[in-house]
Amino acid sequence: MTSADSDGQGHDRTAARAARRERKRDQSREEILAGARRVLLRHGIGAMTLDAVANEVGMSKTGLYYYFPSKDALAFELVHGVIEAQAKAVEARVGEAADGGGALRAILGGTVDAFAPRLDDFRLAFLFGQVAGAGAIRWDREQFERIRPLNDLLFAKATDILRQEQGERPPRAAVEPRLMAFLAYLSAIGLLTMKGMVEPMDDPLLYSDEQLVEGFSRIFEAAAAPGGEG
Structure with missing residues (x-):
């Protein structure tokens, strides 16, 4: 295997990992939005706090801040x-x-x-x-x-x-x-x-x-x- 082949495969693996991370991030973001909608419709606007949404989706509030500040x-x-x-x-x-x-x-x-x-x-x-x-x-x-x-x-x-x-x-x-x-x-x-x-x-x-x-x-x-x- 040449150095160019090795570099190319390394680049492909890096790109694949980045794509998986992006898919996971998008999925988590959609799960948060779905959870926020459930909280909002179930309990009203006043109840839609970040704490309530984090509890709804099983995520820490700190983790939620990563997606929505x-x-x-x-x-x-x-x-x-x-x-x-x-x-x-x-x-x-x-x-x-x-x-x-x-x-x-x-x-x-x-x-x-x-x-x-x-x-x-x-x-x-x-x-x-x-x-x-x-x-x-x-x-x-x-x-x-x-x-x-x-x-x-x-x-x-x-x-x-x-x-x-x-x-x-x-x-x-x-x-x-x-x-x-x-x-x-x-x-x-x-x-x-x-x-x-x-x-x-x-x-x-x-x-x-x-x-x-x-x-x-x-x-x-x-x-x-x-x-x-x-």
Whole structure:
């Protein structure tokens, strides 16, 4: 065996060990996030301390600090993960849309479909800060910078389609394309909020999710349609 062969094998072994460590770190990180979510949903925001999470996953608090330096950082990763998964699902739906109205329908339907079966995730992503109270959770500039690109996943494709259509023929609703995409998203958030409010009372809404999404979608499709003959 030449010296070059020996050096190459040593490099391969080092790379393999590094890859195993990285996989173990990722697995441990996901286990911590899953444990934090369980604590949060079982006992509420106030109970989600680093001590409680460490006990949940069978890890020392010192070990937990290796992955998450604070409760704020841990809460941020929970919220970010939920919103990121939903934003990617919506982006994929919008990519299949044939026109601006279809893109708005995709934002609405994709958001409701992502969260309706998992309202706990919806509450975590959108109501966490409100329920926690002012000052309970603080995120820094770097964390907000990680959230903002998710808006582009949600709205950029629909905005581009609507803008192109508006350049050809103005729509019935004189609403800026990005704002129209955001309003479609806001309608889905409102639907889910109402659904979450009545679910614990065992008093469902008069209309089904499908009917509400369809109604909203028709309104936005009509708003995005050309306003008249050019």
